[in-house]
Amino acid sequence: MNKHRLLSIAMAATFATPLFAQAVEISAEELATLKAQISALQTRLAEIEAQAELTTSSVAINSQALTEKQATVAPVKEKSKDGITVGGAVRTNYSHTSYSEGNKDRGGDFDFDIFRLNLRGEIGDVSLNGEIRFFDYMTAIKYAYVGYQFSENWQVNAGVTKVPFGNSPYNSNNYFFSANYYLGLEDDFDLGVVFKRNVAEHWQLDLGFFKNDELGGIDGYVDNRSDRYSYDIVGARTAGEGIYDEPGQALGEYNTFSGRYAYHFEQGELSTEVGVSVLSGGLHDGDSRAGDYDAWALHANSQYQNWHLQLQHSQYRYDIDNVEQVAVGAYSFYDTIAAEATSTTLNIAYDMAVNFGAVTGLQFYNNYGVVYDKSDATANTVMNVTGVSVAAGGLFTYFDWVHAKNQPFVGGSAVGDSGDYEQRLNINVGYYF
Incomplete structure (x- = not known):
């Protein structure tokens, strides 16, 4: 009823x-x-x-x-319009060091770091990514490549693109990267082609072939082969040369194959990626093949709630007759590394969301790395960076305290024999647009 x-x-x-x-x-x-x-x-x-x-x-x-x-009625997805967007950043840097009496006497130095422009977009299903960096002392292309998604799982990038190797996208949290960066094993870009595939829900495979480094290799049309963003071999060190000299015997990498294979899994709130990376290529002196080089790494990257943990163990080798040290170049600066060495890195970080004026995010971190078992019998390179990065609107700032020995840009060289540790307080402020 x-x-x-x-x-x-x-x-x-x-x-x-x-x-x-x-x-x-x-x-x-x-x-x-x-x-x-x-x-x-x-x-x-x-x-x-x-x-x-x-x-x-x-x-x-x-x-x-x-x-x-x-x-x-099927939902209508509006097709994104073709076009290229422009962004960039302006960065400045303050440093106070233990290894420069002049710097200490001045209370540190505040310098212009970089102005950079970024291009990103898509025209007719072909994407473009590029970044050019302007320094006081050089101009360098970090990357410049086109991409195409030619199947559901496969993507290809061609141009000055990233060498797939190690923890991705970085094996560090701080402004200085890890010790691997100065060996050419972190955030390295060369001229070639990379195929990327998500094999399954948990797998990722990157395969790359690089014809030569980003400046055209041994006979690239450049005035200074050290005017580059990422570290590459530029020559062999011969008797009598200084560790910062332009090498008398020029060398360049060519025909390099690289592969990175990673597996991702989750256990409750713990998310982990483990992987292996390898690369192998040739070295040329301008007339003929002068040697070979190769590297491999085991790496892991985990996150639990706001905590991050990274581990990486790497080895590299430049196989050149009667050569124990090779010259590398970057930032308009020549340096020297052992022809063969091992490195281990350990990074921990913690993310914190905040609401303090314009500040919305903090990341606290400690990054440790050591390079050892060097073929030239020089002392270990050690670098520990403790710091915090601060996100505030368009501003992103690194506050780093660096404690290191035999480390480039911290009062030493990768082939130094110092037993003393140096310190550097570094504040890098960037506005990103």
């Missing part, structure tokens, strides 16, 4: 009870009139009930029809 019928009965009872109670006092004609009115009222209530049921049914039918119509 529905609520409308209950209403009709209740109303009829309400009217009927007092009327029948007074039946002895009214005439038969008046009683008949009242009964007729009650009957009419009940009939009207029945009509209202029927109308309500019809309206409810109609609304339900119309709602169902609307739902079915919406279900049959």
